[in-house]
Amino acid sequence: MTVPADQTELRDIVRERYAAAATSDRCCRSDADTCCASAVITEEQKAFFGKSHYYDQDRASLPESAVVASLGCGNPIAIADLYAGETVLDLGSGGGIDVLLAGRRVGPTGLVYGLEMTDEMLDLARQNQAEAGVTNVQWLRGHIENIPLPAESVDVIISNCVINLSGDKPRVLRESARVLKPGGRFAVSDVVADSNMDDATRSDMQAYTGCIAGALTRDEFTDALQAAGLTDITITETHRVHSAAASAIIRATKPGDTSDTGAIARGPQQETAAACCSTSAQATCCEPSAKGECCDSEIHAAGACGCSASG
Numbered sequence: 001m002t003v004p005a006d007q008t009e010l011r012d013i014v015r016e017r018y019a020a021a022a023t024s025d026r027c028c029r030s031d032a033d034t035c036c037a038s039a040v041i042t043e044e045q046k047a048f049f050g051k052s053h054y055y056d057q058d059r060a061s062l063p064e065s066a067v068v069a070s071l072g073c074g075n076p077i078a079i080a081d082l083y084a085g086e087t088v089l090d091l092g093s094g095g096g097i098d099v100l101l102a103g104r105r106v107g108p109t110g111l112v113y114g115l116e117m118t119d120e121m122l123d124l125a126r127q128n129q130a131e132a133g134v135t136n137v138q139w140l141r142g143h144i145e146n147i148p149l150p151a152e153s154v155d156v157i158i159s160n161c162v163i164n165l166s167g168d169k170p171r172v173l174r175e176s177a178r179v180l181k182p183g184g185r186f187a188v189s190d191v192v193a194d195s196n197m198d199d200a201t202r203s204d205m206q207a208y209t210g211c212i213a214g215a216l217t218r219d220e221f222t223d224a225l226q227a228a229g230l231t232d233i234t235i236t237e238t239h240r241v242h243s244a245a246a247s248a249i250i251r252a253t254k255p256g257d258t259s260d261t262g263a264i265a266r267g268p269q270q271e272t273a274a275a276c277c278s279t280s281a282q283a284t285c286c287e288p289s290a291k292g293e294c295c296d297s298e299i300h301a302a303g304a305c306g307c308s309a310s311g
């Protein structure tokens with residue numbers, strides 16, 4: 001099947017494939033490695049997508065069905081440096097793994113929205129949320145091309161292997177810029193295509209729903225982020241996912257006054273305390289003795305900051 005030119009038709013096919021993935025993941029909870037994600041990615045691709053990108057401690061903290069349902073190509077939680085009290089939006093939240101982990105990072109004073117178009121994924125995410133016992137999250141049914149949130153309402157946008165699936169990626173990035181607060185951060189994992197990706201791959205619908213064929217090149221991504229008004233753009237390749245594409249960490253910032261962002265409200269101690277590392281890495285690397293200094297108000301919130309097992 002070839003990739004249709006019509007965006008509605010394209011979106012419907014993507015939705016059908018991910019609905020099938022959500023349903024199959026739910027059936028296959030006890031045998032994840034053999035059947036997870038078979039509706040959207042090939043056996044070969046399973047090595048590059050999904051749960052392997054997460055820290056053991058994070059995986060162990062979630063219900064198995066949330067981990068199994070992971071279909072991303074990276075770990076946006078590890079790159080976003082979330083702070084207590086922040087408002088986060090996950091574009092294409094799927095079974096909810098990143099929303100649930102982000103909910104724990106931002107703690108009881110923060111909020112995480114999971115935006116998703118596929119009802120079966122939203123059902124799965126709600127079920128995973130109930131099992132995980134994370135309460136500071138809200139699921140939004142909708143499209144990433146038309147984000148159902150007011151302007152300047154979000155501190156951080158995360159996403160894991162979703163923007164490549166959109167039929168209108170520049171619009172997704174403009175919408176992202178609209179809902180970010182001034183000073184807000186865009187920190188996503190996505191697939192970036194080599195400039196020489198061949199036409200056969202580009203037009204293959206299986207490669208499209210598998211997050212390869214629709215990927216922007218690095219230059220296209222940069223241009224679209226710039227056109228959306230975002231700055232400080234970096235695109236860092238992490239691992240190959242195809243002979244003509246790689247997974248990448250994509251970061252950008254919305255320019256402007258940063259006084260209203262959670263990051264600034266939290267203060268600069270995260271960067272300056274010698275024993276502190278990024279929030280995402282604290283789970284495994286900060287010294288227990290530094291927990292109070294690093295974690296600040298998160299110190300008593302289970303799972304919200306690192307060192308909780310020993311600190």
Ligand SMILES: C[S@@+](CC[C@H](N)C(=O)[O-])C[C@H]1O[C@@H](n2cnc3c(N)ncnc32)[C@H](O)[C@@H]1O
Nearest residue numbers: 018070071072092093094116117118143144160
């Ligand atoms: C590759 S999966 C990734 C899911 C999740 N981020 C993860 O890491 O497991 C892509 C998800 O994005 C959703 N999606 C794709 N296109 C979308 C769109 N235009 N608007 C909203 N959701 C979309 C799909 O339904 C699917 O759940």
